[in-house]
Amino acid sequence: MDSEALKKYSALHPKPPGLTLQYGTAGFRTKAEQLDHVMFRMGLLAVLRSKAVVSTIGVMVTASHNPEEDNGVKLVDPLGEMLHPSWEEYATQLANAEEQELQKIITDICQKAAVNQHKDALVFIGRDTRPSSEKLSQSVIDGISVLGGQYHDYGLVTTPQLHYMVCCQNTQGQYGKATLEGYYEKLSKAFTELIKQSPSAGGSQRRLKIDCANGIGALKLSEMEPYFPKEVIIHLFNDGTKEKLNHLCGADFVKVHQKPPRGLDMKPNERCCSFDGDADRIVYYYKDATGHFHLIDGDKIATLISIFLKELLAKVPVHCVKTGVKHLHHKAQEFDVGVYFEANGHGTVLFSKAAETKIRQLAKEGKDDEKREAAKVLENMIDLINQTVGDAISDMLVIEAILALKGLTVQQWDAIYTDLPNRLLKVQVADRRVIVTTDAERRVVTPPGLQEKIDALVKKYKLSRAFVRPSGTEDVVRIYAEADTQENTDALAHEVSLAVYHLAGGKGAPPQP
Numbered sequence: 001m002d003s004e005a006l007k008k009y010s011a012l013h014p015k016p017p018g019l020t021l022q023y024g025t026a027g028f029r030t031k032a033e034q035l036d037h038v039m040f041r042m043g044l045l046a047v048l049r050s051k052a053v054v055s056t057i058g059v060m061v062t063a064s065h066n067p068e069e070d071n072g073v074k075l076v077d078p079l080g081e082m083l084h085p086s087w088e089e090y091a092t093q094l095a096n097a098e099e100q101e102l103q104k105i106i107t108d109i110c111q112k113a114a115v116n117q118h119k120d121a122l123v124f125i126g127r128d129t130r131p132s133s134e135k136l137s138q139s140v141i142d143g144i145s146v147l148g149g150q151y152h153d154y155g156l157v158t159t160p161q162l163h164y165m166v167c168c169q170n171t172q173g174q175y176g177k178a179t180l181e182g183y184y185e186k187l188s189k190a191f192t193e194l195i196k197q198s199p200s201a202g203g204s205q206r207r208l209k210i211d212c213a214n215g216i217g218a219l220k221l222s223e224m225e226p227y228f229p230k231e232v233i234i235h236l237f238n239d240g241t242k243e244k245l246n247h248l249c250g251a252d253f254v255k256v257h258q259k260p261p262r263g264l265d266m267k268p269n270e271r272c273c274s275f276d277g278d279a280d281r282i283v284y285y286y287k288d289a290t291g292h293f294h295l296i297d298g299d300k301i302a303t304l305i306s307i308f309l310k311e312l313l314a315k316v317p318v319h320c321v322k323t324g325v326k327h328l329h330h331k332a333q334e335f336d337v338g339v340y341f342e343a344n345g346h347g348t349v350l351f352s353k354a355a356e357t358k359i360r361q362l363a364k365e366g367k368d369d370e371k372r373e374a375a376k377v378l379e380n381m382i383d384l385i386n387q388t389v390g391d392a393i394s395d396m397l398v399i400e401a402i403l404a405l406k407g408l409t410v411q412q413w414d415a416i417y418t419d420l421p422n423r424l425l426k427v428q429v430a431d432r433r434v435i436v437t438t439d440a441e442r443r444v445v446t447p448p449g450l451q452e453k454i455d456a457l458v459k460k461y462k463l464s465r466a467f468v469r470p471s472g473t474e475d476v477v478r479i480y481a482e483a484d485t486q487e488n489t490d491a492l493a494h495e496v497s498l499a500v501y502h503l504a505g506g507k508g509a510p511p512q513p
């Protein structure tokens with residue numbers, strides 16, 4: 001390592017004095033102007049990680065659903081999964097190191113993680129459409145270069161596309177070609193095959209309205225559209241040409257506010273969906289003939305996909321883990337087929353190597369016609385699903401294919417089960433780390449008395465539950481409540497948010513109903 005060069009370049013990306021950040025639910029996230037040094041240092045860390053695992057590593061510059069002024073960065077591990085938890089700690093140490101400690105921290109990481117400095121390093125970089133992203137990704141490149149790493153800058157891509165590229169590269173093309181054309185071709189080929197097998201194939205047009213959150217999804221869907229089968233017609237809204245990223249639109253807005261995004265003209269019973277800012281989440285919705293809005297969130301997406309796969313496979317057990325797809329992904333890897341979705345629309349399906357091999361073999365050589373056809377459908381599903389991470393484009397195509405194959409309308413899908421009324425709220429506190437949780441974030445351990453208070457409030461309402469946890473991406477505490485009616489749900493959510501405000505050091509004025 002050339003320590004003089006490190007010193008020189010690091011001084012060009014100075015850390016604001018006293019600033020400490022945490023590698024959170026999806027990497028570092030905060031105001032863009034505080035992130036230059038973090039980007040440079042994540043460039044350094046990506047080189048170390050690449051040398052340690054002797055594979056290509058990804059760095060994505062995005063703050064996904066956060067407001068446009070924020071930004072963030074996360075590392076992508078060799079098979080397209082999130083950075084291994086053991087390295088999150090190194091990321092935090094490196095991001096928070098004072099200038100003069102940087103060299104020592106790097107040496108420490110190399111020792112602890114057995115990094116062979118003589119290995120080559122290759123890093124794939126991608127970024128979202130935020131105004132700050134281009135400059136910040138340049139800082140990542142500075143970090144990579146100063147440690148002698150090579151890089152390939154994909155420029156503007158969705159987060160899941162970058163995960164996909166990393167996986168393709170490290171499987172020597174087995175997972176697909178590490179190019180955007182490779183991604184479009186692989187997904188659209190599988191999608192076209194599935195649509196061909198649907199009862200309405202070649203018949204009526206299938207229309208879908210998509211709110212792109214004024215983000216990268218609009219750009220990438222426009223590029224991909226020519227690859228789609230002719231009967232599938234997509235209409236893009238909030239394409240980023242006029243309004244701000246994630247502002248009053250996008251998957252997070254629609255899920256939290258349970259209302260349509262601004263800028264999408266919705267007619268009764270039309271199938272619509274929203275992506276988030278970096279296109280790794282999706283939620284569906286429609287308005288019925290009376291004008292009532294129906295949200296179809298991640299839970300219902302998981303149900304649709306599970307029911308579809310279950311008909312082709314066996315029984316589906318359910319498990320619960322902490323918030324963050326990084327936790328869900330590892331749980332899902334324990335099964336032959338793992339379906340995971342957060343209610344916010346972030347999720348995917350994983351197939352074990354053994355299951356995939358068996359399905360592909362059956363699709364090719366199966367003696368029984370019915371089983372062979374089922375295996376072919378599954379084989380195309382495997383190719384259509386982005387198994388590296390939740391992917392709004394891929395998930396949308398999976399859903400559209402299933403609806404077509406099963407001949408289901410959006411209303412019939414919605415009617416699979418009825419959600420209890422629910423409400424998500426945010427409360428600002430002086431330090432959100434005072435809230436410590438257990439049992440997959442369903443119970444609060446500290447501050448003392450808060451869980452008892454929540455339990456007492458929940459008892460006042462029928463069919464009720466309420467959970468409280470610190471966000472890993474925003475400086476807030478999240479409240480979730482459900483109960484028998486919307487009125488009771490809102491009252492419960494409000495009372496719980498007041499309890500958080502009073503017992504966990506609320507900032508500013510108390511929450512209003």
Ligand code: G16
Pocket residue numbers: 025026063064065066276280281323324325326342344346470471472473474478
């Ligand atoms: C990220 C994570 C998701 C998580 C979300 C919100 O999503 O990947 O798993 O649900 O943050 O996390 P929290 O509620 O802790 O703030 P995204 O789409 O923002 O990258």
